[in-house]
Amino acid sequence: MNAAPRPNPLVPPSRTATIRDVARAANVSVASASRAINGLGSVTEATRSRVVAAATELRYVPNSAARSLATRRTETIGVLLPDLYGEFFSEIIRGIDGSARSRGLHLLLSNSHGDAAEAAAAIRSMRGRVDGLIVMSPHVDSTVLSENLLSGMPIVLINSVVTGKPHPAFLVDNYAGATAVVRHLAEGGRTVAHIAGPPANLESRERRRGYRDALGGHEGLVLQGDFSEESGYRAGCAIAALSDRPDAIFAANDMMAIGCLNALADAGMVAPDDIALAGFDDIPLSRLIRPSLTTAGIDIAKLGGRAVERLIENIGPGPDIHFDEQPELIEPRLVVRQSSAWNNATRTSAEKRGRETQ
Amino acid sequence: MNAAPRPNPLVPPSRTATIRDVARAANVSVASASRAINGLGSVTEATRSRVVAAATELRYVPNSAARSLATRRTETIGVLLPDLYGEFFSEIIRGIDGSARSRGLHLLLSNSHGDAAEAAAAIRSMRGRVDGLIVMSPHVDSTVLSENLLSGMPIVLINSVVTGKPHPAFLVDNYAGATAVVRHLAEGGRTVAHIAGPPANLESRERRRGYRDALGGHEGLVLQGDFSEESGYRAGCAIAALSDRPDAIFAANDMMAIGCLNALADAGMVAPDDIALAGFDDIPLSRLIRPSLTTAGIDIAKLGGRAVERLIENIGPGPDIHFDEQPELIEPRLVVRQSSAWNNATRTSAEKRGRETQ
DNA sequence: AACCAAATTGTAACCGGTTACTCGCCACTC
DNA sequence: GAGTGGCGAGTAACCGGTTACAATTTGGTT
Numbered sequence: 001m002n003a004a005p006r007p008n009p010l011v012p013p014s015r016t017a018t019i020r021d022v023a024r025a026a027n028v029s030v031a032s033a034s035r036a037i038n039g040l041g042s043v044t045e046a047t048r049s050r051v052v053a054a055a056t057e058l059r060y061v062p063n064s065a066a067r068s069l070a071t072r073r074t075e076t077i078g079v080l081l082p083d084l085y086g087e088f089f090s091e092i093i094r095g096i097d098g099s100a101r102s103r104g105l106h107l108l109l110s111n112s113h114g115d116a117a118e119a120a121a122a123i124r125s126m127r128g129r130v131d132g133l134i135v136m137s138p139h140v141d142s143t144v145l146s147e148n149l150l151s152g153m154p155i156v157l158i159n160s161v162v163t164g165k166p167h168p169a170f171l172v173d174n175y176a177g178a179t180a181v182v183r184h185l186a187e188g189g190r191t192v193a194h195i196a197g198p199p200a201n202l203e204s205r206e207r208r209r210g211y212r213d214a215l216g217g218h219e220g221l222v223l224q225g226d227f228s229e230e231s232g233y234r235a236g237c238a239i240a241a242l243s244d245r246p247d248a249i250f251a252a253n254d255m256m257a258i259g260c261l262n263a264l265a266d267a268g269m270v271a272p273d274d275i276a277l278a279g280f281d282d283i284p285l286s287r288l289i290r291p292s293l294t295t296a297g298i299d300i301a302k303l304g305g306r307a308v309e310r311l312i313e314n315i316g317p318g319p320d321i322h323f324d325e326q327p328e329l330i331e332p333r334l335v336v337r338q339s340s341a342w343n344n345a346t347r348t349s350a351e352k353r354g355r356e357t358q
Numbered sequence: 359m360n361a362a363p364r365p366n367p368l369v370p371p372s373r374t375a376t377i378r379d380v381a382r383a384a385n386v387s388v389a390s391a392s393r394a395i396n397g398l399g400s401v402t403e404a405t406r407s408r409v410v411a412a413a414t415e416l417r418y419v420p421n422s423a424a425r426s427l428a429t430r431r432t433e434t435i436g437v438l439l440p441d442l443y444g445e446f447f448s449e450i451i452r453g454i455d456g457s458a459r460s461r462g463l464h465l466l467l468s469n470s471h472g473d474a475a476e477a478a479a480a481i482r483s484m485r486g487r488v489d490g491l492i493v494m495s496p497h498v499d500s501t502v503l504s505e506n507l508l509s510g511m512p513i514v515l516i517n518s519v520v521t522g523k524p525h526p527a528f529l530v531d532n533y534a535g536a537t538a539v540v541r542h543l544a545e546g547g548r549t550v551a552h553i554a555g556p557p558a559n560l561e562s563r564e565r566r567r568g569y570r571d572a573l574g575g576h577e578g579l580v581l582q583g584d585f586s587e588e589s590g591y592r593a594g595c596a597i598a599a600l601s602d603r604p605d606a607i608f609a610a611n612d613m614m615a616i617g618c619l620n621a622l623a624d625a626g627m628v629a630p631d632d633i634a635l636a637g638f639d640d641i642p643l644s645r646l647i648r649p650s651l652t653t654a655g656i657d658i659a660k661l662g663g664r665a666v667e668r669l670i671e672n673i674g675p676g677p678d679i680h681f682d683e684q685p686e687l688i689e690p691r692l693v694v695r696q697s698s699a700w701n702n703a704t705r706t707s708a709e710k711r712g713r714e715t716q
Numbered sequence: 717a718a719c720c721a722a723a724t725t726g727t728a729a730c731c732g733g734t735t736a737c738t739c740g741c742c743a744c745t746c
Numbered sequence: 747g748a749g750t751g752g753c754g755a756g757t758a759a760c761c762g763g764t765t766a767c768a769a770t771t772t773g774g775t776t
Contacts, residue, residue, distance in 0.1 A: 031756060040735095041755095044753095068761090069761045093467070106466055110465065111452070124419065128420070376761095392765080393764095400725095427764095727768080730763105730765085737756105740754090742753090
């Protein structure tokens with residue numbers, strides 16, 4: 001009559017139901033209960049319905065930790081993003097979330113990493129919590145990745161160039177987008193100045209290269225900026241003060257273009273009549289300001305969704321499907337709005353109101 | 359010499375290290391290894407360092423599923439958000455993420471729920487994956503919550519009113535914000551019109567109530583909008599067409615204010631000289647457009663951070679700490695910018711450039 | 717030197733699922 | 747009627763941690 005083998009004899013009250021409870025209630029073994037619940041293996045319709053009934057009766061919800069431990073899958077994908085400005089962030093998450101949810105996957109999010117060490121820590125801390133990773137970060141490089149990713153983990157990169165071992169990746173084609181914008185601005189032999197982004201930034205270098213090549217290799221006036229609205233404002237002031245002004249300005253991103261536009265406005269000049277202007281990114285502000293801003297941009301949400309799909313392909317059975325593939329280039333779409341609508345005849349009334357026909 | 363008790367005798371190659379491997383390498387028991395790694399219980403410095411050395415040597419990373427299974431904690435908080443527009447979304451996530459990360463917590467995110475059923479599904483699917491929930495959703499109500507939340511799970515609500523059992527909650531004080539804006543616009547006896555948000559929306563009702571009370575209970579001209587820029591534009595056109603125009607307009611949010619501003623501009627009127635204007639939310643666009651927009655808003659990131667802190671208090675030992683407490687009201691701050699700067703004398707040059715001194 | 721309390725360490729039983737393998741049982745051939 | 751193939755169900759061994767409890771060591775007293 002040794003009555004104390006179990007440490008805690010009376011737990012039943014207010015404890016969440018386990019699969020053993022369900023099995024007992026349905027009068028089957030745990031194995032059958034598990035099979036019935038997951039619809040795998042062979043189970044009679046009779047036992048299946050008995051188990052399901054017991055499960056709903058007991059409000060049974062499988063413990064996901066136990067399940068992951070046994071199956072080695074988490075049904076979760078990790079998302080690593082840099083400290084992004086509003087719209088880009090919400091759009092890419094919207095795309096990722098939509099695509100993930102439709103496949104029953106959860107999202108483990110980590111954003112705003114100041115440096116490579118923080119990004120590495122984030123990657124490491126996600127190990128074992130996710131089945132795959134979507135990484136968009138200027139701070140990762142092949143070292144960070146291989147050091148912190150245990151070999152098997154599938155990963156998809158967005159706008160992050162890593163040398164060394166190739167991973168599936170998506171890259172916005174900054175070069176193509178910039179040439180498209182500059183060709184548009186330069187139509188009819190107009191001179192085009194450039195407000196450049198930070199030289200250390202790959203995207204700003206690519207956009208500048210596009211600018212240069214669109215002008216046949218001969219750069220016009222180039223002012224240094226840092227992607228902030230303030231730096232665009234300063235550049236705009238500088239240009240307004242020139243005696244010999246360019247016909248048009250290509251800013252390396254929309255924020256600087258907006259700053260520049262404001263500077264010109266403060267100097268009493270209006271775009272496009274006095275000087276035309278275009279940016280890059282197509283942030284939502286671009287169509288809301290007056291004059292609305294010509295720019296080039298991509299469908300960010302779609303990009304996020306595609307990244308998830310790509311990741312899932314690689315989570316599946318055979319690892320390393322698209323192994324030594326080139327990064328997939330996403331070409332931005334040129335969006336012409338008021339700020340470069342030189343010719344009134346071509347300005348539709350919808351454009352005048354800053355609305356797009358889409 | 360029975361050599362086949364283990365099902366898979368040769369797994370060592372490319373298998374991730376477990377705590378037993380570490381224990382073996384450090385020549386201690388798994389219990390000591392666990393204690394050394396977690397810094398709990400008492401362990402000699404000597405064994406601790408041996409274990410740590412072995413762990414780094416083997417690149418050991420604890421399996422989080424196993425850990426959660428044993429400890430019943432996931433070190434993760436779930437975040438449920440509605441389909442939010444850019445800036446609000448990224449700011450609140452920034453605040454939540456920063457606060458969570460500094461405490462070593464992960465974020466499981468789920469956004470864009472179309473209806474109550476989807477929100478309920480999201481809550482249910484997070485069960486067992488998170489230690490607590492931050493919910494901001496117009497779709498939850500007490501039924502959804504009590505049905506899908508097993509009693510113990512801590513939760514913090516943001517801008518969601520649920521009747522019934524009280525939960526810790528934060529609420530933006532739309533009424534107070536609106537009265538502040540309207541009092542400012544009405545200074546000197548000026549007449550103020552209102553562009554209202556969708557009547558079904560609680561926030562727009564509260565803002566309208568603030569508008570009415572700030573005018574002593576007597577509403578002026580009220581136009582119906584739906585929070586979109588388009589509806590603001592239409593309202594602006596309607597006002598521009600009036601023969602007897604109000605001195606100022608209070609739009610129930612910034613997007614409608616911007617639309618209205620554009621409509622007035624298209625009609626050849628400039629704010630604030632012809633008509634003053636203010637919005638609500640203080641989205642970043644508000645200080646970037648010309649004229650920059652007077653508005654009222656809260657520090658969204660801070661709100662997110664505080665929600666996390668509040669949640670953590672309730673995750674701790676004693677459940678239901680702040681049980682029957684009132685929701686915490688967050689009072690928006692009035693931000694006066696160009697669009698209501700009637701008097702040139704009070705307009706600083708910094709404001710003219712649309713920059714704030716903060 | 718013996719003794720005892722405190723500090724370390726080890727053993728093994730959990731946490732709650734999944735699943736390889738075994739066992740009955742039944743229908744169907746030969 | 748014995749042999750056999752296959753299906754449904756059950757047993758128990760995992761997955762990889764944590765931790766209660768027991769066993770051992772340590773160190774300070776008398």
